[in-house]
Every structure is written in structure tokens, then in C-alpha cells.
Amino acid sequence: MKTSRLTLTLSGALLFALGLTTGLTAQTLTDSPQRAEQKRTDLSGTPDMEVIASIVELKPGQSSNLHVHHGVEAFHVLQGAMVQAPGKEASMMPTGLTGLNLRDVQHGSFKVVGDMPLKLFTVHIVDKNAPLYDFVK
Numbered sequence: 705m706k707t708s709r710l711t712l713t714l715s716g717a718l719l720f721a722l723g724l725t726t727g728l729t730a731q732t733l734t735d736s737p738q739r740a741e742q743k744r745t746d747l748s749g750t751p752d753m754e755v756i757a758s759i760v761e762l763k764p765g766q767s768s769n770l771h772v773h774h775g776v777e778a779f780h781v782l783q784g785a786m787v788q789a790p791g792k793e794a795s796m797m798p799t800g801l802t803g804l805n806l807r808d809v810q811h812g813s814f815k816v817v818g819d820m821p822l823k824l825f826t827v828h829i830v831d832k833n834a835p836l837y838d839f840v841k
Contacts, residue, residue, distance in 0.1 A: 735836060736769075738762050739826070747829060754832045760824040762816045770813035770840040775830030777805040782825055786818030797822060810840050 739758045747753040753775065762768060762785075784799035794817050805811045816822050828836060 736760065738766065738768075746832070752832050753829060756826075756828040756830065756836065758826045758828070760822075760826055762822045764816050764819055764821065767815040768812040770810055771837045772808045772810055772840065773805065773828055773830055773836065774834040774838070775807055775828060778827045778829075779803055779805070780825045781822070783821065783823035785816050785820045785822035787814040787822065788817045789814045794818075 739760050741756060741758045743757045745755050747755050759782075760779075764785075779802065781797055781799050781801040784797050784801070786794050787797050788794040790813060830836060
């Protein structure tokens with residue numbers, strides 16, 4: 705009896721660890737390492753969509769790669785910073801700026817070039833079970 709309880713407990717722990725590892729690996733392959741998810745929930749009345757709230761922090765020298773989302777991304781700049789898009793002059797992304805990135809519209813190709821990190825609060829309303837980011841090559 706004790707052996708089967710121990711076997712069951714160890715099997716459950718192993719399955720949990722494998723599931724956690726698989727989930728983290730899948731998220732890493734389709735996510736931005738600078739994004740820290742805060743909350744996620746289903747969009748009421750729409751079973752195929754979800755809402756994801758996150759904090760994104762890009763440190764000086766880090767880049768945001770060109771990407772699209774399968775839904776809408778709203779963002780608010782918590783801490784502004786100097787950024788530079790390829791082939792453009794550096795410009796300030798100011799604290800307090802709020803914007804929207806529409807479904808399947810390419811955005812986010814810039815590098816933080818100042819000495820302060822850029823911090824954003826983002827809300828994604830996106831297709832459930834789709835990658836949050838599709839990076840453009």
C-alpha cells in the first residue's frame with residue numbers, strides 16, 4: 705500500500721514537472737523575454753479570445769523585434785526612453801504615451817538607445833491558443 709502511494713505521488717510530481725517544462729518552453733519560443741505577464745483571462749462573451757496584461761521592460765541596448773499579434777495590443781508608457789528605429793533618428797518615447805497596435809499590423813522594430821530603460825504596461829486582446837507574438841523576419 706505504501707509503495708503504490710509513493711509511486712502515485714512520484715508519478716504525479718513527474719507529470720506536473722513535465723507539463724510545467726513544456727509550457728515554459730512553448731512560451732519562450734513564441735514570447736518576448738522582456739515581458740512579465742501579470743494577469744490572463746478569457747474575454748467575456750467571446751470564448752476564442754483572451755485578455756493578457758503584462759509589463760514590458762527593455763533595458764538600454766535591448767531591441768524590440770518586428771512582430772505582429774493576432775488581436776489588438778494597447779500600451780501605456782510607464783517610463784519613457786530614447787528609442788531608435790532602423791534607418792531613423794533617435795526619438796523619445798515619452799512617459800504617459802498611450803497607443804494601440806492593430807491585428808496583424810507589423811510594429812515594434814526599435815532599439816533603446818538612451819541610458820534609461822523603457823517600461824510599458826501592455827494589454828493584449830488576442831486569439832486564444834495562438835502565439836502572442838509572431839516575429840517578422
